Amino acid sequence: MTRAPREPAAARAIVRGDRRALARAITSVENGDAAADPILRSLYARAGRARVVGLTGPLGVGKSSVLSLLVAHLRERGLSVGVVAVDPSSPFSGGSVLGDRVRFDRAPEDEGVFFRSMASRGAAGGVAVTTREVVRLLDAAGFEVVIVETVGSGQVDIAIRDIATTRVVVLVPHLGDDVQTLKAGLFEIADVFCVNKSDLPGAELAEKDLSELASFSPPRNGWRPSVVRTSAVTPAGIPELWRAIEAHEKFLDDTDGRGAMERRRLAQEIVGRARDRISADLTDRLESDPELRGLLDRVAARTLDPRSAADRLVRDLLREP
Amino acid sequence: MVRKAKAAPIRVLIAKPGLDGHDRGAKVVARALRDAGMEVIYAGLRQTPEEIVRAALEEDVDLVGLSILSGAHMALFPRVLRLLRTQGGAAIPVFAGGIIPDEDARRLKRLGIRAIFGPGTSLDEIVQTATKLARGPA
Numbered sequence: 001m002t003r004a005p006r007e008p009a010a011a012r013a014i015v016r017g018d019r020r021a022l023a024r025a026i027t028s029v030e031n032g033d034a035a036a037d038p039i040l041r042s043l044y045a046r047a048g049r050a051r052v053v054g055l056t057g058p059l060g061v062g063k064s065s066v067l068s069l070l071v072a073h074l075r076e077r078g079l080s081v082g083v084v085a086v087d088p089s090s091p092f093s094g095g096s097v098l099g100d101r102v103r104f105d106r107a108p109e110d111e112g113v114f115f116r117s118m119a120s121r122g123a124a125g126g127v128a129v130t131t132r133e134v135v136r137l138l139d140a141a142g143f144e145v146v147i148v149e150t151v152g153s154g155q156v157d158i159a160i161r162d163i164a165t166t167r168v169v170v171l172v173p174h175l176g177d178d179v180q181t182l183k184a185g186l187f188e189i190a191d192v193f194c195v196n197k198s199d200l201p202g203a204e205l206a207e208k209d210l211s212e213l214a215s216f217s218p219p220r221n222g223w224r225p226s227v228v229r230t231s232a233v234t235p236a237g238i239p240e241l242w243r244a245i246e247a248h249e250k251f252l253d254d255t256d257g258r259g260a261m262e263r264r265r266l267a268q269e270i271v272g273r274a275r276d277r278i279s280a281d282l283t284d285r286l287e288s289d290p291e292l293r294g295l296l297d298r299v300a301a302r303t304l305d306p307r308s309a310a311d312r313l314v315r316d317l318l319r320e321p
Numbered sequence: 322m323v324r325k326a327k328a329a330p331i332r333v334l335i336a337k338p339g340l341d342g343h344d345r346g347a348k349v350v351a352r353a354l355r356d357a358g359m360e361v362i363y364a365g366l367r368q369t370p371e372e373i374v375r376a377a378l379e380e381d382v383d384l385v386g387l388s389i390l391s392g393a394h395m396a397l398f399p400r401v402l403r404l405l406r407t408q409g410g411a412a413i414p415v416f417a418g419g420i421i422p423d424e425d426a427r428r429l430k431r432l433g434i435r436a437i438f439g440p441g442t443s444l445d446e447i448v449q450t451a452t453k454l455a456r457g458p459a
Contacts, residue, residue: 019378019379020378020409023378023379023380023381024381026381027329027332027381030329031328031329033329089360090355090356092356093355093356093357093358094330094358095330095354095355095356095357095358095359095360095361096330096355096359096360096361097351097352097355097361097363098360098361098362098363099363099365101362101363101364101365101376102363102364102365108369108371108372108375109371114379115376115379116379116380117360117362117380119330119360121330
């Protein structure tokens with residue numbers, strides 16, 4: 001198809017600022033409904049303008065409280081904000097308690113904020129499979145800043161790295177000694193470290209450890225993470241946190257880091273989608289296609305090994321028109 | 322309207338309107354609905370009807386559950402129903418739990434609260450009713 005299809009009504013409504021249409025489209029995207037496809041396709045060109053801030057960190061460090069204060073701060077500055085707050089789905093029931101709204105304090109008539117809770121629905125990494133596309137909807141709807149709060153993260157839940165333009169890792173005092181900061185994973189993705197609950201003793205030490213980590217490590221694409229202390233009790237440090245985020249966003253603009261980052265992610269996304277489709281198709285054909293079923297039979301009978309069978313499969317696949 | 326795929330989990334908002342601070346019941350119900358496979362948006366204490374309706378619409382829930390023990394249900398529930406109607410959420414069923422006298426319960430049901438659970442209701446009953454309300458007429 002060379003021409004873009006006509007924009008569906010739902011997409012036009014979202015662009016117009018229809019919040020109900022936006023809410024429904026998010027549900028469709030989450031559920032993988034066919035209705036989501038044309039909406040995502042037609043809104044794609046409108047997305048890409050929002051600053052996307054990721055808030056991640058272990059459970060209980062105060063991500064939701066920092067989020068609430070940060071949104072209030074951004075509203076005071078006149079910026080519209082979309083929020084996606086992810087909580088885990090139960091691996092047992094599939095159910096979920098999404099509790100991030102509890103900390104969220106905001107005037108209910110404020111149209112400049114849209115808050116959506118999301119369940120992770122079985123995905124590892126701290127966000128749901130569809131979080132990226134939900135962010136894209138909020139972006140296309142015109143929210144200037146989109147904040148994604150992840151599931152309380154472990155050391156390797158770093159999927160937010162490929163969604164946010166600025167990644168904030170929220171920590172608290174006494175999470176561990178300075179050796180913890182040397183470990184791989186979570187500490188490597190931060191553009192900004194936020195030491196929350198800084199009204200508690202030990203905040204200075206935590207800040208010092210993180211600052212040392214930042215100054216000793218080689219800069220990543222030219223950026224050294226900054227460290228900010230916040231408290232939701234006093235409250236303190238929120239304007240400083242936003243300044244740190246803005247500084248990183250400005251750095252991306254000044255160095256063309258944004259374009260390079262975006263290209264890398266889009267390549268990943270395209271390949272990922274193609275891989276999912278091919279994978280589903282191959283899985284299906286391995287049972288339904290008589291020739292390929294023979295391949296599986298031979299591997300099952302141990303007359304052929306899985307690697308050689310995979311090579312055959314790929315050869316077949318790449319030969320196809 | 323396109324019906325949801327069967328696999329899509331039910332989304333339900335659990336909120337406590339008004340000023341009482343007794344959220345044990347709401348939490349137990351939230352937990353039971355979670356264990357039944359629902360996605361429960363837990364809005365917590367001291368929510369105004371405006372906040373509740375806004376959350377219900379933004380979260381695109383299939384169902385709203387209100388818990389109240391302050392006695393202000395006759396003031397707050399009708400307001401939630403009215404706001405849902407005027408803001409495009411008329412189709413979202415609302416159920417309630419708490420200390421609600423029988424006579425008030427009858428009036429609230431006439432106003433559109435779909436189910437009311439008093440003390441001693443089994444969690445099974447709540448889960449079954451909530452599922453039926455959310456899935457709509459089969």
